[in-house]
Amino acid sequence: MINQMIKKYPKLYVIIRSVIVFLLFWFSAYFQYIPIRLFHIQPHTASKTIQVLLSTFSSAILFFIFLFIYWKDVKKEFKKFTKHFMENMDIGVRWWMVGLFIMMVSNVMITYFFKAGGAGNEKIVQDMLDALPWLMLIDAGILAPFNEEIAFRKTLKDVFSNKWLFAFLSFLLFGGGHVIGNATQFVDYLYIIPYGALGGAFALAYYETDTIFTSLSLHMFHNTVLVLLSIFVL
Numbered sequence: 001m002i003n004q005m006i007k008k009y010p011k012l013y014v015i016i017r018s019v020i021v022f023l024l025f026w027f028s029a030y031f032q033y034i035p036i037r038l039f040h041i042q043p044h045t046a047s048k049t050i051q052v053l054l055s056t057f058s059s060a061i062l063f064f065i066f067l068f069i070y071w072k073d074v075k076k077e078f079k080k081f082t083k084h085f086m087e088n089m090d091i092g093v094r095w096w097m098v099g100l101f102i103m104m105v106s107n108v109m110i111t112y113f114f115k116a117g118g119a120g121n122e123k124i125v126q127d128m129l130d131a132l133p134w135l136m137l138i139d140a141g142i143l144a145p146f147n148e149e150i151a152f153r154k155t156l157k158d159v160f161s162n163k164w165l166f167a168f169l170s171f172l173l174f175g176g177g178h179v180i181g182n183a184t185q186f187v188d189y190l191y192i193i194p195y196g197a198l199g200g201a202f203a204l205a206y207y208e209t210d211t212i213f214t215s216l217s218l219h220m221f222h223n224t225v226l227v228l229l230s231i232f233v234l
Contacts, residue, residue, distance in 0.1 A: 018155035021069060024062065025151035026177075031058035048131035055128065056135055059143035066150045073154070074212075081213035092205040092214040096222065099201025103194040110194070114187045121178050121191075126230065133231045141224035149216045152177065152199055153206050167203040174199025198222070 032054040036043055041050060067074065081088055110116050129136045152174040160166045175196025183189050202215035 014158045017069070018159050021066065021155050022151055024065060025147060028058050028062045028147070031061045034061075048127055052128045052132040052135055052139070056139040056143070059139050059147060062147050063143050066147060070150060070154065077211040078213055081209070081211040081217075084209075088209040088211060088214045089217070091208050092218050095201040095205040095208075096198075096218045099198040100222075102197035102201075106190075106193040106197060110187070110190050114190065116187045116190070121182050121195075124182065129227065129230050133227070137224065137227050137231075140227050141220055145216060145219035145223055148174070148177075149202070149206075149212055149219055153203055153215055154212055156203070157206060163204070163207050166207060167200045170203035171196035171200035174202075 032043070035041065035054060035057055041054070043051075043054070046054070125136075125140065129140075152170050156166055156169050156173070160169060172192070175192035175194075178195040179189060179191045202219055205218065206212055206215040
């Protein structure tokens with residue numbers, strides 16, 4: 001039945017799959033209720049250590065679900081990535097540097113003109129890093145980049161074929177996904193720009209190389225460096 005639908009309406013199937021995957025990502029925190037129920041955890045009074053464990057658990061569950069859904073695509077795109085590794089990385093690094101530059105400049109401008117103290121998401125991540133830094137290295141450095149590249153790049157690229165529309169939507173959704181849940185005032189929403197800049201850059205790297213492993217490898221590198229800096233420097 002499903003195979004017949006895929007053959008008859010391939011584009012519709014891709015759209016439905018992308019919507020389901022994005023919704024899974026958006027509501028993935030609910031996976032935490034599995035250990036919460038099993039071990040009778042009180043989430044509102046849980047320690048930072050428990051919160052990190054719960055976050056990593058939900059990230060790991062989502063990782064394996066996404067890997068199962070996109071296994072064929074992942075294998076195909078990994079082969080494409082390794083076959084033209086240097087060319088793909090050259091394109092990817094150039095776009096990452098553009099995104100990083102816009103991210104840094106916009107962060108400075110928001111801080112200078114609006115006297116903002118940083119995105120709320122960063123404060124939450126830093127608290128979790130202080131609790132279990134090495135587990136956060138796995139969560140933020142490996143699991144989160146994979147899940148985010150699937151949710152904000154793979155799903156969008158499968159549906160939107162226009163390069164700049166794809167990049168803009170990735171910019172908007174990636175930036176919004178990191179900000180909206182923790183925004184309490186107008187200035188907080190401005191952080192969509194620095195987060196989104198990196199998301200848009202990753203989208204362009206993916207589009208031009210046609211393999212998600214270009215953006216994924218740079219996303220993992222970016223997050224891992226930030227986590228290590230937080231552990232050893234900050």
